[in-house]
Amino acid sequence: MLMTQELTASQRKWYDLAAKHADTFAERAAEYDLKGEFPFENYAEMKESGYTAMPIPAECNGGGADLLDICIAQNRLAQGCGATALAVNMHFGLPFVMTDLRADGFEVDELLTRIADEKLIVFGAITDPQVDSYKGITGMGYTTVKAVKEGNGFRINGRKGFGTNSPAGDLFASSAIYEDPDEGDVGLIFILPINHEGLVCLNDWDTMGMRASQSHSWRLEDVFIEEDHVFKHKPWEWDIYARGLWAWHGGTFGSVYLGIAKAARDFAINQTRDRTRIPFKQPESYYPGHQFLAAEMDIALNAGWAYQKQVAEKLVDVNNRDDATIVDAVAMQYFCMKAAQDVVNKAVDMVGGAALARRLPLERYYRDVRAGTMHPISGFDALELIGKHAFGLHRDVEPRYV
Numbered sequence: 001m002l003m004t005q006e007l008t009a010s011q012r013k014w015y016d017l018a019a020k021h022a023d024t025f026a027e028r029a030a031e032y033d034l035k036g037e038f039p040f041e042n043y044a045e046m047k048e049s050g051y052t053a054m055p056i057p058a059e060c061n062g063g064g065a066d067l068l069d070i071c072i073a074q075n076r077l078a079q080g081c082g083a084t085a086l087a088v089n090m091h092f093g094l095p096f097v098m099t100d101l102r103a104d105g106f107e108v109d110e111l112l113t114r115i116a117d118e119k120l121i122v123f124g125a126i127t128d129p130q131v132d133s134y135k136g137i138t139g140m141g142y143t144t145v146k147a148v149k150e151g152n153g154f155r156i157n158g159r160k161g162f163g164t165n166s167p168a169g170d171l172f173a174s175s176a177i178y179e180d181p182d183e184g185d186v187g188l189i190f191i192l193p194i195n196h197e198g199l200v201c202l203n204d205w206d207t208m209g210m211r212a213s214q215s216h217s218w219r220l221e222d223v224f225i226e227e228d229h230v231f232k233h234k235p236w237e238w239d240i241y242a243r244g245l246w247a248w249h250g251g252t253f254g255s256v257y258l259g260i261a262k263a264a265r266d267f268a269i270n271q272t273r274d275r276t277r278i279p280f281k282q283p284e285s286y287y288p289g290h291q292f293l294a295a296e297m298d299i300a301l302n303a304g305w306a307y308q309k310q311v312a313e314k315l316v317d318v319n320n321r322d323d324a325t326i327v328d329a330v331a332m333q334y335f336c337m338k339a340a341q342d343v344v345n346k347a348v349d350m351v352g353g354a355a356l357a358r359r360l361p362l363e364r365y366y367r368d369v370r371a372g373t374m375h376p377i378s379g380f381d382a383l384e385l386i387g388k389h390a391f392g393l394h395r396d397v398e399p400r401y402v
Helices: 009-035 040-049 067-078 082-103 109-117 240-272 288-315 323-356 362-374 379-390
Strands: 122-124 146-150 153-163 171-180 184-193 199-201 216-226 230-233
Touching: 009 040, 009 067, 009 082, 009 362, 040 082, 067 082, 067 240, 067 288, 082 109, 082 122, 082 240, 082 362, 153 171, 171 216, 184 216, 240 288, 240 323, 240 362, 288 323, 323 362, 323 379
Parallel strands: 122 171, 146 171
Antiparallel strands: 146 153, 153 216, 171 184, 184 230, 199 216
């Protein structure tokens, strides 16, 4: 688990701010979850405090936080409201990748400064449900959304999923494929104002967990984008865009779910510490079974955070995006998501039947943490990538399964 006495000045600044927000957000989390409503009030407070500008470079009027700073803060924020922490982490994604591009010489300062100064919320509808997340780089590499050349730009049509922050977004990021007659498939990445003609929110987010994240699907209906406003790349390659995406995804999302697990662990310990049952004279904290569960929860949280911290420290350096480090990030995410679910499951076992009650937060933690193992690259896709790397095989080697 996070040892706060070891924090640097920058880490302490963001941790303390996250803790302040988390304590307030915890009071609203149940209502937002029950109603399936977006946490606008939480976002207004994060904008005002500068939390939403955390990953933007200080030179662009942002918070100047590095990846480990973000992980530490997000772990604490998630202990108050997991859905808010997940949602704002999705907002962080584009500024994080753009900061990588900035270090590589891309001219993105103007946009990053605008996001910081105007307190804009950026969200991406990148995921394509019809495309394999591993091979298609979760829809940013390859996608069924198609672009057709028209005049000085492209006309785009298709559907995207998991547009987290849909109700609050100011800027919409997505991707498409243009079939160039000479070059073949060309990937297009673009950022549009939310009121751009042809963007249609499907308002279809009604889920078991992470309900307040409001991750709606979107249709792009004859959306026109000027060619000068797109980033072009090769869709099937792990280029700077893909590596930035996996570094952010693999590098930060585990911290959110470990935060939820920490909240579940703390709740279970506090709920049972002094609870007694007839005919026993001692409270449940004296039960060997509860002690064993507490031990296993703490071991898992400590192991998860140690792995999270180790990988985040590597990924702080924008030049450290080689295959080995990206695979390590995927492995860390896989481990942390499984560990988080295991901790919450044990917290439920410790609390017993009361864990099912909606009036208690453990029921929400149990539902929210389920989403962790669905973030790409996950499941067998993650194991395939990690296993191929162990054998020295290229990630795209075929046959995929024998």
